[in-house]
Amino acid sequence: MSIRKPHFAHLALTTIAICGGCLSGCATVTTGSDQSITITSVPDGAKCLMTRDGETIGAISSTPGSVLVNKDKDPITIECSLAGHQAATESVDSKFQGATLGNVLIGGVIGIAIDAGSGAMNKYPGAIEIVLVPERFTSTEERDTFFDDVRTRWQQQQQAQLAQVEHDCGQNEQLCNDMRTDVEKATQARLEKLEAQRAASIVVAAATDAAAEPLEIAPAP
Secondary structure, three states: OOOOOOOHHHHHHHHHHHHHOOHHHHHOOOOOOEEEEEEEEEOOOOEEEEEEOOEEEEEEOOOOEEEEEEOOOOOEEEEEEOOOEOOEEEEEOOEEOHHHHHHHHHHHHHHHHHHHHHOOOEEOOOEEEEEOOEOOEOOHHHHHHHHHHHHHHHHHHHHHHHHHHHHHOOOOHHHHHHHHHHHHHHHHHHHHHHHHHHHHOOEOOOOOHHHHOOOOOOOOO
16 A cells, blocks of 8 residues: 655645735734834924835824834934924834744745745834924023933833833843843934034023113213
């Protein structure tokens, strides 16, 4: 009696054909090929435009707001403007997301290839804050209050992000260290840019009542 051997090669080709006919469906098994990005600004009410590779991919008429974008390996440029404030531009990079590794179990090399082709392998930050600096401050105290508030909030955000890293990275110490380093470097870069903006800010002291009154010149004796 002969035993019929399974046709693994035929099975593999069948799997390729199935996934080849529904690339987007296979890609979204673990990750999805698009995501929502929420943009906030300091202060609220800014108009923002999002571009990638020179093409507009989203716009917000007044912050805060959210935009659905396709995932991609290329950075997104966000330009925001608000009356009475300096225009602000931020470049946002995407990063490899670990969920794509799940496609190794589901679709093997095919799953990875599909994620790479669809952009699902990468992901942008889910929330982005843009700081719009006033065109001028009336005092150094007003200037420092503005920048100190932003600095404190970003430091608090860093602590929350580091706590999330401890929750997400599991027992892989190397992964944990890499994720901590990424958070710390990103925060440091933002704070350095913030201090550069502080140093470049314009402070124009408001005219006092005494300065506004004309000087009285005593008549010559």
